[in-house]
Amino acid sequence: MTPMKAIELVGAIDEQHRLRAQVPEELPAGPVRLIVLVPEEDEAGSAWARGVAGEWSEELSDPKQDIYTLDDGQPVNAPR
Helix, strand or coil, X not given: CCCXXXXXXXXXXXXXXXXXXXXXXXXXXXXXXXXXXXXXXXXXXXXXXXXXXXXXXXXXXXXXXCCCCCCCCCCCCCCC
């Protein structure tokens, strides 16, 4: 196997599951090996949010839960 040099890049995976990343111009065109590091999900991750949304969806869609209006309270940036 040919020795390889590691270069860290930041990329994104889109909805079509394609990886996009900008590489330095001095890199030649050709095949590369990729190692994709994905952030681990913590307790406040998306699985937790989906679970809460699923558990509370029926309750939150109940019109009796609409107890606040836009006229209630004050904006967080209101003068004190």
